[in-house]
Amino acid sequence: MEVADLEVRFGGVVALAGVSFSLISGECCGLIGANGSGKSTLLAALSRLHHGAERGDIRLAGESCVGWSPDRVARWGVARTFQTVRLVADLDVRDNVMAGVMPGSATGNHADRRRGPFAVLRGRASDASARVDEALQTVGVTAQRKRRPTELPYGLQRRVEIARAIVSRPRVLLLDEPTAGMTGRERAELGELFGRLAGSGMAVLVVEHDVRFVTSTCDQAFALDGGRVVARGTPTEVIASPEVRQAYLGTGGAGGAPGEVRAPGAGGAPGDVSGTSSVHGTGDAGGTGPSRGARA
Amino acid sequence: MGHDPVLLASLGSFFQTNASTVQTMLVDALLAFSVQICLRAGVFSLGSVAFWSLGGYTAGIMAKHGQPTVLAFAVVIAGAVVLGAVMSVALARLHGLYLAMATVALDLVVVVLITNATSITGGAEGLFAIPVRLGTGWTVGVVAVAAGVLALTERGRAGRVVRVMRNDSDVAAALGIRVRRMERAVFVGSAVLGALSGACYALLFSTIQPSQGGFSAIVTALTIVVLGGMETWVGGLVGAVVVVGLPLWATPISTWTGVIYGGAIIVVAMVAPRGLVGLVHDGVRQVVTLGRGRGRNRNDSQDVGGPASGDVTAMGIPAPGVPQGAP
Numbered sequence A: 001m002e003v004a005d006l007e008v009r010f011g012g013v014v015a016l017a018g019v020s021f022s023l024i025s026g027e028c029c030g031l032i033g034a035n036g037s038g039k040s041t042l043l044a045a046l047s048r049l050h051h052g053a054e055r056g057d058i059r060l061a062g063e064s065c066v067g068w069s070p071d072r073v074a075r076w077g078v079a080r081t082f083q084t085v086r087l088v089a090d091l092d093v094r095d096n097v098m099a100g101v102m103p104g105s106a107t108g109n110h111a112d113r114r115r116g117p118f119a120v121l122r123g124r125a126s127d128a129s130a131r132v133d134e135a136l137q138t139v140g141v142t143a144q145r146k147r148r149p150t151e152l153p154y155g156l157q158r159r160v161e162i163a164r165a166i167v168s169r170p171r172v173l174l175l176d177e178p179t180a181g182m183t184g185r186e187r188a189e190l191g192e193l194f195g196r197l198a199g200s201g202m203a204v205l206v207v208e209h210d211v212r213f214v215t216s217t218c219d220q221a222f223a224l225d226g227g228r229v230v231a232r233g234t235p236t237e238v239i240a241s242p243e244v245r246q247a248y249l250g251t252g253g254a255g256g257a258p259g260e261v262r263a264p265g266a267g268g269a270p271g272d273v274s275g276t277s278s279v280h281g282t283g284d285a286g287g288t289g290p291s292r293g294a295r296a
Numbered sequence B: 001m002g003h004d005p006v007l008l009a010s011l012g013s014f015f016q017t018n019a020s021t022v023q024t025m026l027v028d029a030l031l032a033f034s035v036q037i038c039l040r041a042g043v044f045s046l047g048s049v050a051f052w053s054l055g056g057y058t059a060g061i062m063a064k065h066g067q068p069t070v071l072a073f074a075v076v077i078a079g080a081v082v083l084g085a086v087m088s089v090a091l092a093r094l095h096g097l098y099l100a101m102a103t104v105a106l107d108l109v110v111v112v113l114i115t116n117a118t119s120i121t122g123g124a125e126g127l128f129a130i131p132v133r134l135g136t137g138w139t140v141g142v143v144a145v146a147a148g149v150l151a152l153t154e155r156g157r158a159g160r161v162v163r164v165m166r167n168d169s170d171v172a173a174a175l176g177i178r179v180r181r182m183e184r185a186v187f188v189g190s191a192v193l194g195a196l197s198g199a200c201y202a203l204l205f206s207t208i209q210p211s212q213g214g215f216s217a218i219v220t221a222l223t224i225v226v227l228g229g230m231e232t233w234v235g236g237l238v239g240a241v242v243v244v245g246l247p248l249w250a251t252p253i254s255t256w257t258g259v260i261y262g263g264a265i266i267v268v269a270m271v272a273p274r275g276l277v278g279l280v281h282d283g284v285r286q287v288v289t290l291g292r293g294r295g296r297n298r299n300d301s302q303d304v305g306g307p308a309s310g311d312v313t314a315m316g317i318p319a320p321g322v323p324q325g326a327p
């Protein structure tokens, strides 16, 4: 998945001001940024679920998906979770995950179609069921599969949402603050899970406030501030970059991050940051981006 | 099942003396189904009421011209599919309250058109002397088929898809569900059910008036759906029996029918937002859970002790240090 010069605005608010990056299969990419920096908006744009005005391009394996419907993007293999858990309250946990099974993807390969319509149906049904159980197992909510989501603690609901997202084995997995409100041990578990998912060939994008989590889990990272990419590279580089430190410190250190920001990359050379947009700095966060001349 | 001759005989005589009541219930149940399938999928359309009038007049006029019943039904269904598909595309951009308003307007416009096309429709007086082509048996058959189709959409993958769509259409799309296409299909299905209800009415009762469609049909359909519940076709059927039956069986208090309706709707909306069927369903669930209650508590605590145990119960709380089970 490649994103080129993506701009999203809601009325006068520029939520994303020319964001470019790419996600690579097999890699877990971290996305950090202060509140309101445009992280969720970026995920909405990648899943084609936002309702703002937009410019720029998003390509899936080389093909532009800007004109696609959100369900088409999902069927291509872009799955996501939401910042606030969005499960269906009147379905139990297992059925919620089952809802993530896409008709076309359950068998995984088209060879099964040759065995006739009924074989496909049977095959799909049992295969789908097995996948759901596997997904529940993977995120560790097998014991709660018969419960209603609202009966579960928030952290487990998040896991259910992750199961629903991975059950159809997406090619791109977008996670919006999946570890919010979790304990250190659970973060570690999920971090390890995301690593495994990436290892299985997915391109994973994780929005995360905890920089320690990003350094331990992600292969790559980038930071947003005021809708711009202010740093990119390895997690250590990103965290060491002055823009990121400035953004986190400047906003009062959301989530107790400042202390952690300094630790991993202390003394790192700022010049190493290969972000193209870092020239804008953070001074014009939320502004209209005067340096972008070619606006229609 | 019950082969009790006394019961069968009394059922038989009941149907004879109350044939038109039962037929009205069936026709109204079909209309309720047509509204249910929309609401259940989160499509706030009342457009099927327009198709009720169109279907009723089409079937009535064809029967009056001596066309066979089968042909009349075929035309009604095909017409509803085509017109429903066109309308669903035209209304595709509307959602929620706006869609509800637009489809109510459509219902009223159809009534006006029918009223003014006097030469074909008999104007405000309506159509009379339509040959009676249906009996209770056939109508039961139509309702049974419709209920069967609805039942299929209530379970399995279809049932999940419908629930996800109603719950959150963005999530539905994010899960690869073709939301737009599903909404159009639901609209067309609703149009067909509405048109079938109207056609059955015209061919059962030999008459149809413009005033029976439009606003009064909207109110009837919504009353049935709210009282019975929109979750399953059973709700539509139960609602129709109650709404049609109540004023007839309660003749002594019939001047108060309107008040009783209004009161019943308010009470149901307050105590049983999922209708009578939802109320019964919840009641059964409650009893079952209570029954298993004590025996299950032990298992439950083991359940939570899954892979992520320990911290799990405290996970919703941001501060990890909070002792478990503190409150």
Ligand SMILES: Nc1ncnc2c1ncn2[C@@H]1O[C@H](COP(=O)(O)OP(=O)(O)OP(=O)(O)O)[C@@H](O)[C@H]1O
Pocket (backbone or CB within 6 Å): A010, A013, A014, A015, A033, A034, A035, A036, A037, A038, A039, A040, A041, A042, A083
């Ligand atoms: N639907 C919308 N309409 C108007 N403005 C919006 C909308 N969605 C987002 N914004 C604005 O876009 C900016 C970016 O918001 P976004 O939710 O993407 O931030 P975020 O990085 O996810 O923040 P957080 O860490 O709080 O989740 C904010 O200024 C927000 O007010």
Ligand SMILES: [Mg+2]
Pocket (backbone or CB within 6 Å): A039, A040, A041, A083, A176
């Ligand atoms: Mg966000």
